[in-house]
Amino acid sequence: MRYWFPYPLLSLSLLALWLLINQSISAGHILLGSALGISWAWIMVNLQPDKTRLRKIRRIAVLTGHVATDVFRSNLAVMGVILRGSSRPANSGFVTIDISLRDDNALAMLSCILTATPGTAWLEFDRQTGVLMIHVLDIENGERWSDLIKRRYEGPLKEIFE
């Protein structure tokens, strides 16, 4: 079973993608989408990505909620900074965080989250030392930011992926 369907989750999401793009759930499209999903999963085998198992699916919902509220709040904050302009310039700076995540997919997720929230930009991650450097637009104090990211994102991602 594992041999014929190397990445079942990938095949399923490719099928969902195919149906969404074609906007139909007719039998023909389901058949074609499944065939494409399975064959693309075979191509993935040759690329040899890191296999990760998702654990604690329930945590994903909590994390999504946190990310949504943070995206909303940081959008407002960054808009405030831009509109305020030069009268009261933002105190921006670099923050370094020790990250204990090592899983590639978890790190990719973290980079998507940090980029999607305006106000934090992922700059550099050192795989050897595990130090992540981000740039924060409106920094109040560095400790609070690194604490926030560790507690709010890194913890749940570690539980989900590792």
Next chain:
Amino acid sequence: MSHLTDLPVWAAIPVCLLLLTGSAITLIGSLGLIRLKTFYARLHAPTLGSSAGIILICLASMIAFAVLQNRWIFHEVLIVIFVVLTTPVTLMLLGQSALYRDRIEGSIDVPRKTTREEPDLSALDI
């Protein structure tokens, strides 16, 4: 899309609100490119458009075409997913090249590259 006039009022109001807020946020983000002073600060400005802007505009599009064509429409979700997945790539590319240039030029505003703990040689200096 001349049949947009067919949109009933109860749907047109939320669609307009979402579309206008979304594009206003994107516009503010683009204004940030002019108003913010340093390169690293300017990195943050366009992400307004790629997060809240795109979500609101896609939501408006979903509602408008769902009402017009009388069926559920979800494929705008794909646009959001693809944009969120691909923005880190460009952002990291820009950020890392700026970091590299600043470090080569020996700028003091940029933190040095963190290296592994090395034995402190200055203490041995007699």
